[in-house]
Amino acid sequence: MDIFYAATTITLGNGKKTSFWEARWLTGRKPKDIAPLIFDASKRKRWNVNLALNGNAWVNMIKLDNDFTMAHFSQFLDLWTLCQGVQLHDDLDDDIRWNLTASGHYSAKSAYEMSSEEMEMGNGSDQSDHDIHVQNQENEVPEDNGDGKEIVLVDDEPTEELQKEEEAAAANKDKEDGDAQTGRKEMAARSDMWNHFTKIFLEGGKYLHMRCAAHIVNLIVSDGLKEVDLSMKRVRAAVRYIKNGTTRLDKFKECADLEKVDTKAFLNLDVCTRWNSTHDMLKAAIIYEKVFARYAEEDIYYTIDLTYEKSSSVKGPGVPDEQDWDNSKKMAEFLRHFSDLTVRVSASLNVTANTFFHEIGEVNLLVRGWLESEDSLQRDMGKRMKEKYDKYWGKWHENDPEKERGKGKDKTKEKKNINLMIFIATVLDPRYKLSEYTEIAIGEMYGEGNGQKVWSAINKCLYELFEEYRKNYAPVVSDSAPQSSDVPRKEGGKGGTASMMKELVAKKMRLNTGASNNSKSELEKYLGEDCEDIDSTNFDILAWWKTNSSRFPILAHLARDVLAIPISTLASESAFSTGGRVLDDFRTSLTPFMVEAIICTQDWLRRSSPINIQENTEELAKLEEGTSKAGPSVTTKSRTGRKKK
Structure with a gap:
């Protein structure tokens, strides 16, 4: 066969x-x-x-x-x-x-x-x-x-x-x-794992695929950077030249003292394929704008090296001019927002699914702000990023005519490029639910017409999920409680018939109240309660559901599965790694079992003291600065065989 x-x-x-x-x-x-x-x-x-x-x-x-x-x-x-x-x-x-x-x-x-x-x-x-x-x-x-x-x-x-x-x-x-x-x-x-997995298998598994947020942000930003590619190349070449030798670094620091630039910032050379490292490079370089200009006057080879490559026939990017520095300032400010956003969506020690909706809204506002800018560069960059944003997050039920293969008939294909679980996770956040805030935010993101479609789809999906979970997790209600008779008994006493009437009416009122409460589903009760304080910065959504799981047992199971969805396949350490491979050459021969053990152990050790990426970057800069100072003395010793006094 x-x-x-x-x-x-x-x-x-x-x-x-x-x-x-x-x-x-x-x-x-x-x-x-x-x-x-x-x-x-x-x-x-x-x-x-x-x-x-x-x-x-x-x-x-x-x-x-x-x-x-x-x-x-x-x-x-x-x-x-x-x-x-x-x-x-x-x-x-x-x-x-x-x-x-x-x-x-x-x-x-x-x-x-x-x-x-x-x-x-x-x-x-x-x-x-x-x-x-x-x-x-x-x-x-x-x-x-x-x-x-x-x-x-x-x-x-x-x-x-x-x-x-x-x-x-x-x-x-x-x-x-x-x-x-x-x-x-x-x-x-x-x-049990398969049982949980099938809960989000509704409508043919359409909610199964969740796009990585860090990847999409990277695509959006990378498209925007193409508009200022030449400016980035010039600044990168200038930083590379200064950092390529201890003598140049010392002279650059002398120029910084003459220009009275008093800052702890240190030049960082980026990795051109990682925009987050480009943000760090620009953030430090724009502080030294005047220092670069003075250094060009002190070192004649600076201009020559940046203008021509090693081969005289190949032209280099050139020396950064005033327009390049202006572009760099704009990009540094814009990339700062995306840098902070990527840190939030790539967090690995807390829930991220319930906040992703707000992060997408922030990206939408940033891109729209650039589209409406009076600056032509910002508008062009905003246009590029808007196209990429719409491709992954911005469309809802937009029909595109397609030619059916082998047939000359028009076929309408419905596009919906965002996973509804993003919105369901927001609804399961007791600070938002299906509140007016959520509805207005959706309208801002998709416009009035599509916003109503999204709102209806969220409601439909929420109730479908709840019904699916209700079939599997509905608590068993005991029928052993004694039932009182519907017909009141006549008893002796001074109350007489009037007392019997009061008892009958009171009983009817209790029954009506109970029937009204029982007619409400667990989901309706949850949505009917007041939202938690939105401005609460210390709100722990997992602790809230743990505390209220006895009141909302079905929704607690749903929240457990939905809130466990990671919106990024990259931890913040990986998303902002400016180095190369996660495993170095000395560990590539390890078995998959051993690699998994090392990574899990690393996560456990970091759990109590999470790493601050920015602090580590500054520490590396200090180490690099210290190494450059120690460089000449080490070289002298190696050549002469004795310490230089």
């Missing part, structure tokens, strides 16, 4: 001829090679693509037990993501072509015999669905002629063996449907 699929090219039609696990139909690879652990865990190894993709039936055939690890989960996500982009065409057969070799080692006849013996597709809908024959003029199977051409494999009369397989598949169809249903129940019952 492996030889057969290795020597054929498959184009999916209805998927009834192609083996789901064995064939190379998914991006040219076998699904069992993409997810070998999932293949091993599957109850059904032999069936076609049509049956497997129908209602994601292959998912229901996965056995879940205590051996189902995160490695299984990761491979499942890879395979599931690839399968979502596959479209089957009911009116087209699979196109399977046998590629003849020049040596004639493999023939179309051998392909047919191999497929007849080993392919078990399990589809009883059509008698000829799984027959693979070679079409020629006599409608017979030809031998390989070794001319390097392709022979098309098409349907023909079924073999006796395949007919038996189809009959067996048809007889077991009801049993397989029952197995699929049992598989769904087994997933929910036997794997």
